[in-house]
Amino acid sequence: MRVELKPALKEVTQFVREGLNRKEVVIIIGNCEVRYEGRAYSRLSSGTRILIIKEDRALILHRPKGFEPVNWQPSGSIIVTDYKGGKFILRSFRRKVSETIEVTFDRVDLIVSARMLDEGEFLMYGNEEDLKRAILIKPDLIEEGLRVIFEERRSGSGYADLCCLDAKGRLVIVELKKERANREAVIQLLKYVNYYKKNGSKAVRGILVSPSISKGALKLLKELGLEYRKINLRKCLSILKKFDSNAYWSLLR
Amino acid sequence: MRVELKPALKEVTQFVREGLNRKEVVIIIGNCEVRYEGRAYSRLSSGTRILIIKEDRALILHRPKGFEPVNWQPSGSIIVTDYKGGKFILRSFRRKVSETIEVTFDRVDLIVSARMLDEGEFLMYGNEEDLKRAILIKPDLIEEGLRVIFEERRSGSGYADLCCLDAKGRLVIVELKKERANREAVIQLLKYVNYYKKNGSKAVRGILVSPSISKGALKLLKELGLEYRKINLRKCLSILKKFDSNAYWSLLR
C-alpha cells in the first residue's frame, strides 16, 4: 500500500497510473470540480470529495454527506489521467455508451493505492428468490393442495413468477413480492392471468403473494377478481433453513 | 486530517469516535467480515474492503471491484464502535426501521479521518424534468397547436406528466420518458387516459413521448389506440439553453 499526504499535483498522475496498472484500488481525497456528459449532463462545482477508482476501473465520487455517490462510472471504463495548467485531471470513458466523467483536482489532500485481496463469499437471504424457493418446498404456504408446475415462465411479454394447479386442477398464476405490494404488482399479475385466459385456459386464478399490500392495490386486486395471500418472510426462511443447504443456518440467529 | 497506517485495532475505536464527533469523514481499509440484518439478511466472509462513514453517518462498504457497495446504511444511522476479542467492531443501526450492519475487522491497514468542506453546487440536466420544461416552452415539439393545461396532474391513482388540449380542443395526455420507453410506460399512459375517459371526457388522446421505444411497447401502444412521438434530448436542451436561466449555458459545449 502506498499513501501520500498532500502530494504535488503533478506527481498524482504517475501515482494513479502505477496503481491502476498494478490492479490496485486508488483513493483520492481532494478539492475538485466534476463534469459529466452522457445519458444526461451534470456539473459539480468546487469542493472536497472522495474519489475511488477500483481495480476494474469502476469510478465512484462521494461528497462528505449522503449515501449515494454524486458522480460515477461503472466498471470496465477507460481511465485517463493528465496534469495540465497546474491541475490534476482524471477522465473516465465508457467503452460502449458515450458517457464521460472529468474530475479536475486543484488540491489533493491524500492519495492511497492499495492492492486489496477479497475472495470473501457474499450471501444474501430473504430476497424474492428465497420466497419462491420456500414455496417450491412447501406450496401449502399459499394454499392447500397447490402444485407448482412452472417457475419464471414466459407468459406473453413477461415472466410469471409461478404457474400452479390448485386442488381442483385450475391454473393458478402467482406473483411474488418480498415487500409491500402495490398497484404495479397487481397489474403485473393481471397481465399474466389475462395472457393465459386469452390463450385457451378457461378458469385461471391469480394470486398475489407478499408480506403486505397497499390499500389501493388490494382494492384493485378485488375489482379484478384476483386474490391475495399474505406470506411471512421469516417463516419462509425457517423453511429453507430446515430443507435447504446448510449455508443458510449460520445467518439466522 | 489524520492518517494512520497499520494502527493497532484497539486504537481504532477511539480514532473513529473522535473523527465522527468532529464531523469528519472516516475511511477504513482493512480485512473484515460483515453481517447485515433488516429487510433481508446478508453475510460477507473475510476479505479486504473500504469502509466509509460520512459525517452524516451514512455508511458505505466497498469491495475492490464493482460499482455498487456490497453493504451500506443510509445517513442518519447510529454508529457504535467496539474493541472485543482482539477485533474492531463497528455497528450501524437505523433509527426507524429495524436494520443493522455489523462490520468486524481483524486487520486494519489504513485509517483516515478528514474534515471535508464541500459547498459545491450540483446541477443536473437532461432528466425528465428538463424534457417537460422544454415542452412547456415549446409544445410544438409534440404537435402543432398543442397547449399544456396541467403538469404532474393527479389522475386517479397516479400523476399524468402533462395534460394538454390539441388544436381541436381534445384532451391529450402526455407521458414522458427520457430514455427508451417500454411496455411499462405504455401501461402508465393507458392508466391516465382511461381515467379521463371514465370521468366524462369524450375524446381523450394519449401520446407517449420519448427518444426511442421498444418494439413491443410500440405494438401495444398502437393496439390501444395511443400515439407515439419521438423527441430529441439535445434539441430540448438547446431550447432550454435559449429560453431558460443562464445556469444551463456552461454545460453544453
Place this chain on the structure above:
DNA sequence: CGTGCCAGGTGCCCT
C-alpha cells in the same frame, strides 16, 4: 444485443 424485472434499490415530492 434488446426486453423484462428484481433491488436491503435510493431519493423526491405529494397527500
Place this chain on the structure above:
DNA sequence: AGGGCACTTGGCACG
C-alpha cells in the same frame, strides 16, 4: 407514514 415515480438507476437472466 404511505403512495407514486424518476434514476446517468445497476445488475442479472433469458430469448
